[in-house]
Amino acid sequence: MVKAMQKERLSTLELPSISTAEILVMAIAALWSNKLRTALTMLGVIIGITAVIAVTSVGQGVQSATEANLQNLGADILRVRAGSVNSGNVSQGSGSATTLTWSDAQAIASQVRVAETVTAYLEQNAQVVYAQNNTSTTVLGTDTNYAAVNSITLQSGRFFTEEELENAQAVAILGATVKDDLFGSSEAVGADIRIQGQRYSVLGVANEKGAQGRDNPDEQIYVPLMNMSARLVGNNALNGIAVQGISVKVTEQAQLEAADFQMTNLLRVRHNIHPSRGDEDDFQIISAADLVETLSSTVGLFTIMVVAIAAISLVVGGIGIANIMLVSVVERTREIGVRKAVGATNRAILSQFLAEAIAISAAGGGLGVGLGVAIARIAATLFDFPFVISLWAMALGVGLSFVIGIMAGVIPARSAAKLDPIIALRSD
Amino acid sequence: MPTMIWMEDICKTYRLGEVDVPILKGIDLTIEEGDYVSIMGASGSGKSTLMNIIGCLDRPSAGHYVLEGRNLTTLSDEGLAYIRNQRIGFVFQQFNLLSRSTALENVMLPMVYAGASRSQRRKQAEVALDRVGLGDRMGNRPSQLSGGQQQRVAIARALVNRPALVLADEPTGALDTHTSHEVMNLLTELNSQGITVVIVTHEPDIAAQTHRIIYVQDGLLQREPNH
Numbered sequence: 195m196v197k198a199m200q201k202e203r204l205s206t207l208e209l210p211s212i213s214t215a216e217i218l219v220m221a222i223a224a225l226w227s228n229k230l231r232t233a234l235t236m237l238g239v240i241i242g243i244t245a246v247i248a249v250t251s252v253g254q255g256v257q258s259a260t261e262a263n264l265q266n267l268g269a270d271i272l273r274v275r276a277g278s279v280n281s282g283n284v285s286q287g288s289g290s291a292t293t294l295t296w297s298d299a300q301a302i303a304s305q306v307r308v309a310e311t312v313t314a315y316l317e318q319n320a321q322v323v324y325a326q327n328n329t330s331t332t333v334l335g336t337d338t339n340y341a342a343v344n345s346i347t348l349q350s351g352r353f354f355t356e357e358e359l360e361n362a363q364a365v366a367i368l369g370a371t372v373k374d375d376l377f378g379s380s381e382a383v384g385a386d387i388r389i390q391g392q393r394y395s396v397l398g399v400a401n402e403k404g405a406q407g408r409d410n411p412d413e414q415i416y417v418p419l420m421n422m423s424a425r426l427v428g429n430n431a432l433n434g435i436a437v438q439g440i441s442v443k444v445t446e447q448a449q450l451e452a453a454d455f456q457m458t459n460l461l462r463v464r465h466n467i468h469p470s471r472g473d474e475d476d477f478q479i480i481s482a483a484d485l486v487e488t489l490s491s492t493v494g495l496f497t498i499m500v501v502a503i504a505a506i507s508l509v510v511g512g513i514g515i516a517n518i519m520l521v522s523v524v525e526r527t528r529e530i531g532v533r534k535a536v537g538a539t540n541r542a543i544l545s546q547f548l549a550e551a552i553a554i555s556a557a558g559g560g561l562g563v564g565l566g567v568a569i570a571r572i573a574a575t576l577f578d579f580p581f582v583i584s585l586w587a588m589a590l591g592v593g594l595s596f597v598i599g600i601m602a603g604v605i606p607a608r609s610a611a612k613l614d615p616i617i618a619l620r621s622d
Numbered sequence: 623m624p625t626m627i628w629m630e631d632i633c634k635t636y637r638l639g640e641v642d643v644p645i646l647k648g649i650d651l652t653i654e655e656g657d658y659v660s661i662m663g664a665s666g667s668g669k670s671t672l673m674n675i676i677g678c679l680d681r682p683s684a685g686h687y688v689l690e691g692r693n694l695t696t697l698s699d700e701g702l703a704y705i706r707n708q709r710i711g712f713v714f715q716q717f718n719l720l721s722r723s724t725a726l727e728n729v730m731l732p733m734v735y736a737g738a739s740r741s742q743r744r745k746q747a748e749v750a751l752d753r754v755g756l757g758d759r760m761g762n763r764p765s766q767l768s769g770g771q772q773q774r775v776a777i778a779r780a781l782v783n784r785p786a787l788v789l790a791d792e793p794t795g796a797l798d799t800h801t802s803h804e805v806m807n808l809l810t811e812l813n814s815q816g817i818t819v820v821i822v823t824h825e826p827d828i829a830a831q832t833h834r835i836i837y838v839q840d841g842l843l844q845r846e847p848n849h
Contacts, residue, residue, distance in 0.1 A: 207701040210737035472657045532718045536732040537707020615679045
């Protein structure tokens with residue numbers, strides 16, 4: 195009898211596999227019944243994914259803002275600043291020494307062939323008053339080339355002339371914000387304002403330009419360099435009119451290096467600096483591209499660092515899920531026994547526990563993406579840089595949370611599936 | 623009458639540390655289709671182990687087990703899950719309901735694993751609950767039901783996939799006399815409808831309600847008195 199029985203095909207004795215939707219419903223029901231634990235388990239993944247999304251988005255926003263700044267600063271401009279003076283080991287910052295002069299600027303203009311336009315400036319914070327309104331702003335003493343080199347255009351009036359520069363006339367051009375602060379919507383050109391108590395006549399108002407890194411041209415006032423040097427700051431250079439910086443627009447971008455080389459040599463000769471003697475330069479030459487590069491690499495480094503920390507948080511989150519799932523398998527041993535007793539296959543049990551781990555992780559990942567986007571959006575508004583949603587970062591976040599769920603769930607799910615129904619039913 | 627259960631020389635040995643402990647020492651057993659059988663024996667006699675092997679919850683260490691003409695001895699885990707799901711309904715002493723699910727959800731559970739559609743599951747589970755007289759308690763969780771009601775939910779769950787065989791391991795062990803009576807009436811009624819019913823019990827008056835009593839002692843069947 196037995197042998198006849200053994201010939202029977204038993205391969206047909208198989209239950210259909212349960213649909214994914216069915217498994218998901220069971221998994222979500224199980225997770226829902228212990229909401230607090232589920233929420234706490236999700237937290238690690240939420241934090242990790244939020245950090246990845248927010249940081250990559252902010253990083254990209256800052257990067258694109260930096261690139262926009264490059265356009266504003268002018269890629270074909272070299273800036274010479276009075277170099278750091280080291281007294282002892284303390285750097286006093288560039289621009290603090292009064293080693294650059296107006297005649298250096300003139301020498302560059304006449305002797306450096308690739309220098310197309312040269313402008314020098316001197317700046318100082320000052321109190322500016324018109325009628326009842328007063329504002330604290332930066333006053334910039336400069337020459338007639340400043341507007342051209344820095345792409346400043348006027349909405350009304352005119353810039354000062356060469357003659358007004360030479361004669362140190364008390365005239366001023368207002369940045370857009372300064373004009374609004376002092377005059378509101380009324381006419382500024384022709385009015386008299388007071389800068390540190392001295393009367394200046396407004397010649398023109400600049401168009402709005404937007405912040406450029408540290409500086410905001412809209413919050414500046416431009417006056418003739420000779421006037422600024424004589425009346426607003428005490429001139430303390432031994433050899434002429436001191437300036438804090440010289441901006442040089444080169445004939446074409448390809449000439450930046452040549453200009454740098456020629457200007458360095460010229461200024462060393464003029465300042466009597468011999469590197470062979472161990473002298474240090476008392477000036478620095480910086481291109482806009484250098485600044486952007488420095489800033490970009492800093493932002494990039496910062497992004498990598500935070501993403502690395504976020505990755506650690508994700509790993510910890512994954513371990514947290516695995517841990518809770520293992521506890522859950524032990525707690526629910528009897529439930530697993532009951533399910534097996536009524537016909538659950540090993541595969542069905544495996545799927546259910548795996549689905550629970552994936553559901554926790556994926557839900558955490560989804561929330562993390564939402565939260566990350568929200569934080570990036572708020573940061574972009576708050577700190578005024580473009581909001582960039584990085585689709586690949588979002589895809590990465592969601593994909594990563596799935597992978598974490600699978601990795602965290604597979605061991606607990608296998609141990610649940612392998613439980614012997616009799617032993618499982620006997621547990622308390 | 624066709625044979626429901628045919629067992630030959632069934633042995634079960636557990637390993638406790640270094641020692642092999644034989645629980646079943648060679649059981650030969652035949653149960654006909656439609657029979658109503660109780661298995662009795664002292665605790666430790668092996669009657670529950672025998673029941674678990676009959677119910678495909680456990681595998682014998684040796685011997686042959688044929689259920690409804692199918693040899694289950696060499697069947698895979700998946701095959702055993704199929705038998706438990708489709709051919710056998712199990713009723714436990716401690717009910718073994720899922721505490722976070724309602725009566726209806728508990729009864730639908732075997733049908734989830736059978737791959738039945740949502741509407742089919744609901745319909746069949748409602749019929750099964752009606753059959754055990756709990757048509758009005760479908761939305762209640764086990765904690766909101768009395769012991770007798772919980773056992774009736776468990777019986778409905780055992781019935782929902784229309785099994786040929788219902789196994790009940792001390793089904794009245796956790797119930798008072800009155801509800802024990804109700805549960806036994808229910809099992810008797812199922813048997814009268816053609817389902818083979820096997821009960822493990824140590825109470826002679828419960829066993830007396832069945833048609834045949836099997837005694838297990840020290841892992842072997844005692845000779846049955848003629849009936």
